[in-house]
Amino acid sequence: MQRWVNQQVSSMAVTVLSCSEILCLVNNTSSLHLIPSAASKVWGRQKANMSLIRLSSGKKSKVGVKLKLVVRAAGGDFLGDFGARDPFPAEIESKFGEKVLGNPGTDHKILIPSGLALSLANKPCTPIPSGQPPMSRQEATTLLRKVVGWRIVEDDDGLRLQCLWKVKNFTAGIELMKRIAAVAEAAGHHPDLHLEAGNSVRARIWTHSIGGLSLNDFILAAKMDQINISDLIPRKRAWA
Ligand SMILES: C[C@H](O)[C@H](O)[C@H]1CNC2=NC(N)=NC(=O)C2=N1
Structure with a gap:
């Protein structure tokens, strides 16, 4: 049916x-x-x-x-x-028509979603005080659901957010890094970028001032997720 x-x-x-x-x-x-x-x-x-x-x-x-x-x-x-x-x-x-029902005497307030309810990609990176502790793995794991294709990795001195893109070729890798650079510059927060094996770009993000992860890292990752990479990734083969 x-x-x-x-x-x-x-x-x-x-x-x-x-x-x-x-x-x-x-x-x-x-x-x-x-x-x-x-x-x-x-x-x-x-x-x-x-x-x-x-x-x-x-x-x-x-x-x-x-x-x-x-x-x-x-x-x-x-x-x-x-x-x-x-x-x-x-x-x-009523198919959610103009009338809002409810208990009589109930105040109906329109609440503007606050904090993380707003898209991470639209939030600005803000200065992180150096005394602020880095995120725990559990906090980071929760936020990881908001960014696509990223994972949390552990470095010698703390957690990092990492993403790996397979690209068409070396030139496409350079182009991806240029697009990431523009996003990072605009955000005022910067990833480590590596072009590896001629066809992969690896980005690692963390907040240097606190030696680990802060919300800024997830904001930058979300902004990077919005980069259009369709012309840079290998064409999918279609098998008949
Ligand atoms: C001075 C300047 O604000 C700092 O260097 C900013 C810029 N970009 C940054 N990028 C990252 N990933 N972590 C930082 O702590 C950081 N700090």
Whole structure:
């Protein structure tokens, strides 16, 4: 059966149970908003990081249900607590129209996400006081989820953030280093860069003043992740 799911989540399993029911399993979300265009009932069960949601169209004769799933991170994860609450059934039914329901007498405040909820790549690197202790491995491991392709490595005197890019050739490696240099200069924070074996660029980032990792290193990594490298990496071969 065809699925009509507008997916805005990174990992989601959707199983069509019958003509009128769809079961969705959504990972790593603490709040799930479902806007089913034809659904009459929505109910869910929260378990650890998973939400098991069953949707019913209520229209048995209709083959399939059109759904729009909107998943919002909320509360307690590393993005911070947005202060969000779960939607009321009537809000879901109204497809989140202009009316916001809630308990009478409740103040509704629009909270601007603070701290790490803002994209790391859009944050500036700020001066780190030399007395500040470097991040623990656990803190660094949590933040590692915000940068793609990076890993934490241990040097003689502390942790470093490392990324390795395989590039087409030596010239592409130099070009990648130039693009990284421009990003680093703009950020005021600088990686160690190595062009290795003629076709690999390795970047290592840490905060020299504290001999280990600070938020600045993750900010720079996130900014470097935004560099377009599509013209520098080897072409994927397609096998017939
Ligand atoms: C003086 C100047 O602020 C420092 O050299 C900055 C610049 N770039 C830097 N880059 C990195 N990776 N770590 C630092 O501590 C650092 N400090």
